[in-house]
Amino acid sequence: MTQPASELYLISPLDVSGTFPERLVRALDAGPVAAFQFRVKDVDDHAAARLAEPLQRICADRDVAFIVNDSVSLAKRLGADGVHLGQKDGDPQEARQRLGRDAQIGVTCHASRHLAMEAGEAGADYVAFGAFFPSTTKETEHRPEPDLLTWWSTLFELPCVAIGGITAANCAPLVTAGADFLAVSNAVWGGDEAQGVRDLLAAIAAAPRREEDE
Template structure:
């Protein structure tokens, strides 16, 4: 539990080899992080599992939820805390059936109110909106505005994640608009990860929800 209006949802870089486990531990030790998403591309489950297991252990030791991007089969294999599904990555109901009722299942909903409502009705545990800013991590095809967060929070209790190009310098309006989680990647891994986590926490505390 934290006193932060928005919690941090940390997403891995595509390369988690070499010194990355030590960097992850350093980031998580710098301050509260709610979840870590393991996001690698182009590997089979066996190779991905070998990379994921030490990271999963680091997260478990710090009580940080370990979420797998895209792959229900890898999440099942690792006994991960949950899976994050893109719009082309499978069905929430099927993922729930395979992973169990305690799994955290999130869904990418881009800038779409319809997709978010459909994900909620299907039983998702959270929805992710974005990109809010240009991102260096992945191509920006959908642009979301803070009004989407305000609309969602005004109607639904299901948690929402803001994603896409978010930095300590620009996250304030998203916190104020009601993002339950701020998803970050390059803003942390592109420099000193511990300093970045501290900067995010400072920015979140400086922008209480509902302020302007």
């Protein structure tokens, strides 16, 4: 059977003030987006919640999952759809206890099969691998190969997210390898956000699919 195409998972820039809500509307209205991750740094939960609330409404109106990066406490305060945890941001089981059974909990697993299997056993809803390419958004220490996505998607039903420097020009091997979601930031927010989404969706649709035995 033919693998389904990857879906888009947008990650916010660090600055979501000013006109960013209007940019988010343009991006989400440009084509189907599965999730939006709210990622800000060096602000307290009160300030972060104030920034997040209009973005959360925009996502809710379009049935886009609103995921909070790093902070379980902020995710709980906002009633967010879920939280994305780095390896130092907490335990998925504890996050589940605090956020409830319906929350989407993702875990960064870098290039590690072991960390991904541990996250799955701890109840994560998805695992994220990367960075697959050099990223302008954050420093990257780990550089997995696309075959990690193939290995994971062949053995496990838990969705996997590819992250790190992904653009319309380079995403095809990740789609072919089996990424359920492509997490992108600068490829959208670094220019015209609506065109960025359209270009990524077109590239996903054009990527060769990995054929599997029935």
